Amino acid sequence: MRPARSAARRIGRGFASTTPSALCGVLAAALLLGTADALSWLFAPGSSPLIALGGLVIEQTPAAVQDAVIATFGTDNKTVLLVAMGVGGALLAGLIGVLGRRRRRTSALCVAAVGVGLVLIVAMRPDTGLADVVPTLVGTVLGAAALPMLLSAWSRPSQESPQHRRPDEPQDGPAEGIRSRRRFLGLAGAAAAVSVGTLAFGRSVASVTRDAAEAAADLILPRPVRAALEIPAGASVEVDGVEPFITPNDSFYRIDTALAVPELEPEDWSLRIHGMVEQEVTLDMDELLALPHEEHHITLTCVSNPVGGDLLGTATWLGHPVRELLARAGPLDEADMVLSTSIDGFTASTPLEALTDERDSLLAVGMNGEPLPRQHGYPARLVVPGLYGYVSATKWVVDLEVTRFDRAEAYWTERGWDAEAPVLVSSRIDVPRSLDAVVSDAVVIAGSAWAQYDGVAEVEVDIDGDGWRAADLAEEVTADTWRQWRLDVEGLAPGRHSATVRAITHSGAVQSGDRRDPIPNAATGHHRIEFRVE
Ligand SMILES: Nc1nc2c(c(=O)[nH]1)N[C@H]1C(S)=C(S)[C@@H](COP(=O)(O)O)O[C@H]1N2
Numbered sequence: 001m002r003p004a005r006s007a008a009r010r011i012g013r014g015f016a017s018t019t020p021s022a023l024c025g026v027l028a029a030a031l032l033l034g035t036a037d038a039l040s041w042l043f044a045p046g047s048s049p050l051i052a053l054g055g056l057v058i059e060q061t062p063a064a065v066q067d068a069v070i071a072t073f074g075t076d077n078k079t080v081l082l083v084a085m086g087v088g089g090a091l092l093a094g095l096i097g098v099l100g101r102r103r104r105r106t107s108a109l110c111v112a113a114v115g116v117g118l119v120l121i122v123a124m125r126p127d128t129g130l131a132d133v134v135p136t137l138v139g140t141v142l143g144a145a146a147l148p149m150l151l152s153a154w155s156r157p158s159q160e161s162p163q164h165r166r167p168d169e170p171q172d173g174p175a176e177g178i179r180s181r182r183r184f185l186g187l188a189g190a191a192a193a194v195s196v197g198t199l200a201f202g203r204s205v206a207s208v209t210r211d212a213a214e215a216a217a218d219l220i221l222p223r224p225v226r227a228a229l230e231i232p233a234g235a236s237v238e239v240d241g242v243e244p245f246i247t248p249n250d251s252f253y254r255i256d257t258a259l260a261v262p263e264l265e266p267e268d269w270s271l272r273i274h275g276m277v278e279q280e281v282t283l284d285m286d287e288l289l290a291l292p293h294e295e296h297h298i299t300l301t302c303v304s305n306p307v308g309g310d311l312l313g314t315a316t317w318l319g320h321p322v323r324e325l326l327a328r329a330g331p332l333d334e335a336d337m338v339l340s341t342s343i344d345g346f347t348a349s350t351p352l353e354a355l356t357d358e359r360d361s362l363l364a365v366g367m368n369g370e371p372l373p374r375q376h377g378y379p380a381r382l383v384v385p386g387l388y389g390y391v392s393a394t395k396w397v398v399d400l401e402v403t404r405f406d407r408a409e410a411y412w413t414e415r416g417w418d419a420e421a422p423v424l425v426s427s428r429i430d431v432p433r434s435l436d437a438v439v440s441d442a443v444v445i446a447g448s449a450w451a452q453y454d455g456v457a458e459v460e461v462d463i464d465g466d467g468w469r470a471a472d473l474a475e476e477v478t479a480d481t482w483r484q485w486r487l488d489v490e491g492l493a494p495g496r497h498s499a500t501v502r503a504i505t506h507s508g509a510v511q512s513g514d515r516r517d518p519i520p521n522a523a524t525g526h527h528r529i530e531f532r533v534e
């Protein structure tokens with residue numbers, strides 16, 4: 001009983017004496033990151049150590065973990081990453097603080113070492129230059145200077161034992177203790193306020209300014225030589241809860257590895273087409289905009305979309321046909337792939353054929369009548385009908401290398417995903433929502449189906465395992481867009497029911513019912529929901 005209690009007391013005391021030093025470490029780290037983040041506003045977005053480190057972590061995270069995070073948190077995956085980084089960083093910083101209780105100089109050196117590591121990470125990011133290390137350098141100096149100050153403000157009267165005091169030194173009375181605690185609280189409060197303030201500035205004020213810059217995006221879209229087909233009223237099944245045929249830009253799903261959206265201005269943009277070509281071609285934005293542009297409705301899909309998921313959307317894209325760009329360069333016969341690269345280093349491998357055949361692959365500059373939003377690739381990106389985004393839809397694209405699949409590998413292929421990934425036929429039930437209660441005389445099951453480039457020919461719904469019934473299809477806009485469907489069901493008894501959907505393409509491919517994870521080439525399985533009839 002006794003020894004246990006005193007051990008507990010010792011641990012308790014240990015905690016009481018280490019917690020403030022750990023807190024000092026966390027404050028110093030927050031000061032480093034906060035000031036650097038706020039200063040990064042004046043430099044490239046990737047110059048914030050938070051963004052640079054996050055980018056590195058994203059690249060180094062095993063594909064299976066990333067996939068699980070994207071499947072679980074969808075487009076919130078970056079928040080999850082930041083929270084995980086915050087917890088990890090706080091632990092490391094706390095440890096440095098505790099170490100600094102006895103060795104203040106060493107702890108300052110530790111902060112400096114971490115800072116130098118961050119400087120190197122920032123410098124090595126694909127979207128930063130040498131000057132972009134300045135914010136991290138400044139933050140490091142502040143953090144390394146603050147830690148010993150905070151630690152000594154905390155420990156001055158209480159930790160230094162009286163034996164070490166020279167006899168002529170005044171005795172620390174309780175008043176001195178209180179004054180010292182006040183000094184610590186003052187310093188700590190100031191450090192906390194500065195870190196919170198700078199972080200809030202770095203993450204919000206700067207992003208507001210950036211949004212303003214985005215709104216003012218001064219790219220004037222060319223008038224298409226070939227306008228998109230008008231979307232017929234019959235393309236919609238007119239059921240509340242089914243996603244609209246055209247996805248508005250601000251609700252279009254966003255998936256990419258960029259923690260900070262690259263800021264690439266049209267005047268700084270150029271595209272280089274090189275590799276296995278007869279002649280290298282380089283093109284700036286004025287030259288691109290002077291070329292004939294076409295408008296096409298194309299549904300874009302993410303390979304990580306879980307069964308029934310919403311990582312897809314349809315937009316009217318305005319762009320110049322990639323086929324014609326490539327024809328200027330003249331791909332060599334042995335080439336079979338185009339490796340496209342983004343300003344932030346992301347790469348995608350697209351079969352050369354998908355960029356040269358008759359399909360409407362675009363180097364897009366417009367999305368639903370506006371310049372591409374920055375998040376979606378401003379000022380230029382690729383859109384290829386029939387392929388998942390990760391092997392085709394490079395945003396902020398600046399480089400096309402004509403090459404071969406046996407010579408080059410793209411970002412996600414290096415992480416275990418297939419090098420080639422045509423879209424698999426898929427379908428989703430939007431209405432009713434899972435576990436909804438429905439009134440018995442008006443059961444409408446509805447949703448969408450997609451099989452870009454092949455096109456959806458049939459959709460079938462199975463109620464309660466009683467066999468497939470044909471759903472009514474909305475008008476097909478093109479084979480490259482999703483297709484809405486509905487099934488009006490009568491005579492369902494009150495109680496629980498289930499509905500399962502599958503789609504069949506024009507070429508006869510039937511959506512597979514085998515449940516399989518997205519990696520390596522998209523999830524398969526039928527979307528099934530349960531609902532209650534009242
Ligand atoms: N530069 C860049 N482009 C990219 C990606 C990326 O990570 N970086 N992700 C791709 C993936 S996986 C998908 S699904 C689409 C998504 O495009 P969206 O964000 O405009 O919907 O972009 C593709 N293009």
Ligand SMILES: [Mo]
Pocket residue numbers: 255301302303304389390
């Ligand atoms: Mo994706």
